[in-house]
Amino acid sequence: MPRPILGTLPQSLRRMIESLPEPMKHSLEEIRVRQGRPLEVITRSQSRFVSARGQPVQKENEGYHPTKDDCAKMLNLVSNHSLYALEEELRRGYVTIEGGHRIGLTGRVVVEGGEVKHLREVTGFNLRIARPITGVALPLLPRIRRRNRLDQLLVVSPPQCGKTTLIRDLARLASLGEGGLIPQKVGIVDERSEIAGCVDGVPQLGVGPRTDVLDGCPKAEGMMMMIRSMSPDLLVVDEIGRKEDTEAIFEAVHAGVHLITTAHGRSMDEICRRPALSRLIRERVFSRYVLLSRKQGPGTVEAVFDGSLKRLTRREVAETL
Template identity: 45%
Template sequence: MEEKDELLKIFSMKLRMTLGNMRINFDDLQEIRLRINCPLIINYKNKEYFVSEDGSLVTDPLKGVLVSKNEIKETMEYISNYSLYAFEEEIRQGFITISGGHRIGIAGKTIIQGNHIKGMKYISFINIRLAHQVKGCADKVMPYLIDEKNRSIYHTLIISPPKCGKTTLLRDIIRQVSDGGPNFQGMNVGVVDERSEIGACYMGVPQNELGIRTDVLDCCPKAKGMMMLIRSMSPQVIAVDEIGSKEDLEAINHVINCGCKLIATVHGSSLEDVKSKPVLGELMQNKIFERYIILNNIKSIGNIEKICDAAGNKIWG
């Protein structure tokens, strides 16, 4: 209840009352979307609903409470504690992370200076993605990721369609690798959290538990961050979310050549789907990854479909 109350404080008074009247389990609430002159929308248990003024979840957009320009303005004032200037750097990147690890995506008119985004004004669209840490969700996969012979872990790629729990699974793998367990020693983990979703840092402090041996580069481009961590923090493992660019490939090769293990995620529906992507196809052809974890949401969000070895042979599922 305390976490719910803290979350509701960022909304305008009208929206605060509407959302507070929802008779739902807030642990299953994934997104809240505000758009000027459009109905209030939430994503709950992986389904989209409109929210009526009394807090009821409805499927008819005409019954959803309309979000006004004033609601957006008032909400942004609460989010920024009446000082958008203090969040200038975050706004430039399109999102703000608040206490609790919740990520506020924003859109509006961008201010361009040269080839760079200087800032944003006339913010008209807000997407609140709620942070949900599921400790223990990696218990099932951990035995297949531990290389007992070399007292290390395997290079691992998590493959998942959007909104199927890949970041949640990655987060718990990081925590368990960092803390260690009965059958393996904890390792130094470096996390490049480009979009502030893994650790959800607020004022430099991760709001999610990432383990006692974990260092985080927050809001840092993946390729540059991997190189920085190798030089500065001597990680044994590097973890990144959503790889796929040519720059990522170069950095990954450097990480591996330095003897560091890699845990990464990518959007995809299957091994074959990922193999068809230029950069990732090259990594898979060279058998860089020793373990593949494929997720879906058939039974529930984060459902583990199967685990495969470097050759793509199923070893679980």
């Protein structure tokens, strides 16, 4: 069990989680704390409630129900008694902690002028345990590499299919110069602290030794800042889709920077229908598209397309490059 995760649990809950059976503890993906409802743990294959004695149970009424006090303590621990420092995080609804783990928060939302201003009375916590998965991009690399560099790449997939993990690993490989790539300067614009999982500006997840991270920075602006200040060879940006992102991508690509980015979508058709993306596709900004799914677990590569959206088989890849 990672120490930073345990550090955010009040003693009562910590003891229960710590007395779970060993194999379960090692495969935990999420711990869910909801005020007045049973404490839940989720592993890759199953979901169980946790009893007050730390035993996994199936029935709801056997599970321990966290009290208001538990939740208040937990918020104090998560925020380190400093809610004022988490304004932005509370607006986004999650906090990244040391180790790149992430804690989702729910409660009463305070709205001002139609915008989420604050989260009050936090009553739900979702501790998502980050497990570094390295090397996932290696098998894919020969299909998207152009000689010894990565080219303009768009990763398309529905949520929870390993998009972010994939581009993080690509950033790491490019930064290290592994898998037939030459070592490059990599710039990550990490608007939601998902790629590098920064805490106090320091990346917590493996992003490579030559990687600079702009944490919490809006994508469009961040890309320009990176290009101006850090002269990256490769820019890595998560989840594009807004109009200003498109503009920034054109700027970046015309400045001679390579770009790896992702977009939500189930298929290439869906992607083409999104206004901001369709323009990029029409102008052939990207030279490779990777479509992911969850068919054989997260990160299954469904297909690879070239710049004209032609589906590439493994053999064709070698020829087109």
